[in-house]
Amino acid sequence: MILGMDTSSDTMTIALFHEGVVLGEYTTNLKKNHSVRLLKAIALLMEECGVKPTDLEKIAVAKGPGSYTGLRIGVTVAKTMAWDAKIPIVGVSSLALLAENGLYFSGKVVALMDARRGNVYAGVYQANSNHDKMENIVTDSHIALTDLLEPFKESKEAILFIGTLTEQICDTVSETLGERAIFARADTTYSQASTLVKLAEKLDGELADNFVPDYLKLAEAESKWLESRRSE
Template sequence: MILGIDTSNDTLGVSLWRDQAVVGEFITNLKKNHSIRLLPAIVDLMKTCDITPQDLAKIAVAEGPGSYTGLRIGVTVAKTMAWDLKIPLVGVSSLELMAQNGRFFDGLVVPIMDARRGNVYAGVYEAQGETMVAKKADGHHAFANLLQTLAPLNERVLFIGDAVTAFATEAAEVFGDRAIFAKEALRYPRPAFLGELASEAEGVDAHSFVPKYLKLAEAESKWLEANRDV
């Protein structure tokens, strides 16, 4: 049994996966405090599915990028549970998780998260069978630069994620009718895919696991800039 946890953005997702099947899934897309809601969501889902902590063989967590606070909440809970139960912890890219919603799209799948000031966290994926393969590493990009990088590839592009509405006009200006935008219900990650993606991964020891922010927090960046010559 694999417990999946995603708090990397406004979406809070918890899932249970066993023997290539979804046992249970809980998802909300609310701007509410994940630190208050995550543990009760896990407890309620496991109780509903008649699962105990001792039934878990692995924990999968969305490792980033995303909200700094959200990532810390999900990763802390996942690490604590994995450490206490002495089971492996598997980190899954938050962008790869989101890209699973486009696994039957014929073209490039680009999950995007708003990183403010015209920037996004983004990855570039492509379906090979039912597997999403990364064509460009996840990163922090100026959205305009990302579009210019993708435009010469002359492929249809499916944009997925919470930033679609904010950046759709800009993308359409560059790609025209080659820009496809995921419908609302497909823009947000499903935690059930965490179990699927983690099922073949060995995982790591919880103590050594850290989130993948891909960009320093603004306060950290300012401190490093101010102390560059110290």
Template sequence: MIILGMDTSNDTLGVSLWRDQSVIGEIVTNLKKNHSIRLLPAIADLMEACDLAPQDLDKIAVAQGPGSYTGLRIGVTVAKTMAWDLKIPLVGVSSLALMAQNGRFFDGLVVPVMDARRGNVYAGIYEANGETVIVKQADVHLSFAELLMNLAEKDAQDVLFIGDSIANFKTEIKMALGERAVLAGEALCYPRPAFLGELAHLDTGVPAHTFVPTYLKLAEAESKWLEANQDV
């Protein structure tokens, strides 16, 4: 089985190819550049380097969210278009679950975090078991203070925070969790598309036309419109 994976849910742009339990190619950049003009060339370059054509693909895996609204729409649109055209399944993978894979050898809880602005974050709580991570608490949108309160109430497990925004919360993390808290190094804070095939290969996927991103919250413009029209 050959799976093309793509992630545009944040500043990181990642593309990977997975074949028969192995990652055969991967492209990753962490640049604040427009994914809409870089994703398709990255896919083409990777497939050419791996001597594969679109018709060789059996499945497509895409980071489904949460994350950047614009980024998610770019990745999901490309993934849906390719899956539809090739008539192959499309599998959505949580963007936070993808990030959490970097902590799979940590002995304790793994908490991937994405900045959602105004003191809020997207976060999930996972537990590492040496080879993978399992979900302990589903991905949510909440204030970072609420997240820390939730973690402080749990047992004495150590907690690994992963994400490029965690440095902004270092003081709050240490105050709430003390020595239980571990902040991942910068190289571990970015999602690796290489894990997409592994996470998606046992998932049967869905038809492309039924697939939608997971935003976890409305866009600011949508929220303001609903507030302004709630009594209409």
């Protein structure tokens, strides 16, 4: 039995998975505080599915990148539950989860999130020959949007962009790539915990004590603190 959760963005999604079947999934795509909703949602889903905490064998969580606050909420809950139950925790890239929505697209899939100030969190993925798995062909990174798009300028193939994107990001992508830029439908722009738990099924995981989120970039306050320490 696997419990999965993702709170790395405005989307809060949780799911239960057992022996190849998604028993239940709860997803909202709202700008609300995950900290007051996540535990209640987990308790409700487990009750509806008739699952007890002792039934869980693994906890899966989106490990980032994404919202610092959102990531910390999800990772803290996942680590606490895994530690208490003495079961492994599996972290999956938030961008990899988004990219899975493009599994049946024939070309490159760019999963991205707005990182502000002209930057994005992005990874480039492509389905394998069987279209049963997305492969990461350009490592997830924090990058300027213009730099991300540069390698695609000379390409003639269509490229699928997945993520809840700002109008400014969409305009920049369209201006750079023209008709070759394809944007995912609204219902496929956010992650789903049902995807997370299915990916986690094949991963061993690690001890909760050792697990850390993958921010890809320090929070602004942390960056300023480190910079001030270097200048002392």
